[in-house]
Amino acid sequence: MYRLPSGQNRGWLLGEDWTDGGTATPTSPYYSLHYGTQYNVYAGEGLYEFEGTTAYPTDDNHLVGAAPDGCVTCHMNDAYGVQAGGHTMNFGYAYHGSTVANWSASCSSTHCDGGMAPRSLIHILAQVQTDIGALLDALAAELITAGVMDADYHVITGQHTKVKLAAFLNFRAIERDRSLGFHNPQYTEAVLENTLEIVFGI
Numbered sequence: 001m002y003r004l005p006s007g008q009n010r011g012w013l014l015g016e017d018w019t020d021g022g023t024a025t026p027t028s029p030y031y032s033l034h035y036g037t038q039y040n041v042y043a044g045e046g047l048y049e050f051e052g053t054t055a056y057p058t059d060d061n062h063l064v065g066a067a068p069d070g071c072v073t074c075h076m077n078d079a080y081g082v083q084a085g086g087h088t089m090n091f092g093y094a095y096h097g098s099t100v101a102n103w104s105a106s107c108s109s110t111h112c113d114g115g116m117a118p119r120s121l122i123h124i125l126a127q128v129q130t131d132i133g134a135l136l137d138a139l140a141a142e143l144i145t146a147g148v149m150d151a152d153y154h155v156i157t158g159q160h161t162k163v164k165l166a167a168f169l170n171f172r173a174i175e176r177d178r179s180l181g182f183h184n185p186q187y188t189e190a191v192l193e194n195t196l197e198i199v200f201g202i
Contacts (some may be wrong), residue, residue, distance in 0.1 A: 022162050032152040032172045038071070041177040044187040048166040052194030066106045077104040082163040101125060125182055132181030133173070135192035139171050142200040165198040 003145065038056040040046035046062055061121060067073035071089075079086030083093035084102035092099040101122055143149040148164045150156055170191055174181070181188040 020162065024160050025159045026157050026163050026165070031152075031155045031157075033147045033169055033176065035175045035176050037173040038179070038183060040173060041083060041179070042070070043183050046172050047173050047191050048195070049191065050166075050198040052195040052197040053194040054197070055191045056190045057118045059185045061187065063183065067104070068106075074104050077102050080125055110198045128182050129180035132185070132188055132192065135189065135196070136171065136175060136180070138202065139167065139192060139196055139200075140175075141200070142196065143168055143171060147194040147201075154200060157174055163199055170195050 013178050015156070018182050037046075042061060042063065044057065049056060063074075075085075075089045075091055076087065079084040079088070080102050082088065084090040092101045094100075103121060107121055140149070140153070142182075143164070144151060146164060147156055149171070150166050153172065155165075160168075174188055174192065177183055
């Protein structure tokens with residue numbers, strides 16, 4: 001699902017045009033995406049970019065500049081015992097019943113780019129995940145109400161419009177990324193807000 005320079009959008013599947021007003025008929029409830037969608041969200045490519053009122057970021061994801069080695073920079077940071085960092089690939093560790101982020105030295109502990117007031121990174125992480133979680137919940141509710149997806153996030157087999165299937169694939173890509181937007185906050189927010197606006201009028 002690519003936003004091409006020409007402004008035309010194509011689907012992830014076989015380069016299909018998802019804007020032609022047509023329909024498609026999934027025959028399996030497991031119609032979806034590969035589970036490893038982290039790269040697509042992190043790099044900001046491969047999702048269906050509906051052209052709504054929320055602008056897609058044109059600059060690099062903030063993590064790209066801060067994490068020159070990609071996933072390794074954050075997920076293989078200096079080990080915290082055997083709970084986080086190192087070869088565990090865990091970003092956080094459990095401490096007294098809550099998760100503590102194992103920040104990389106590449107991260108600033110006092111501010112975030114974009115002119116925001118200084119805040120702790122853990123506060124920024126929590127706010128991003130709260131906001132994206134709410135958008136994901138809203139999109140899930142619309143997809144379920146529209147009869148495209150069931151409560152277990154499986155597509156309901158049968159004929160659907162390509163536009164609603166594109167919305168479903170966006171949902172699954174971001175849900176399966178599992179960072180709740182933190183891998184690429186601005187891009188993730190734009191995809192979800194524009195999907196809700198264009199497909200469901202929200």
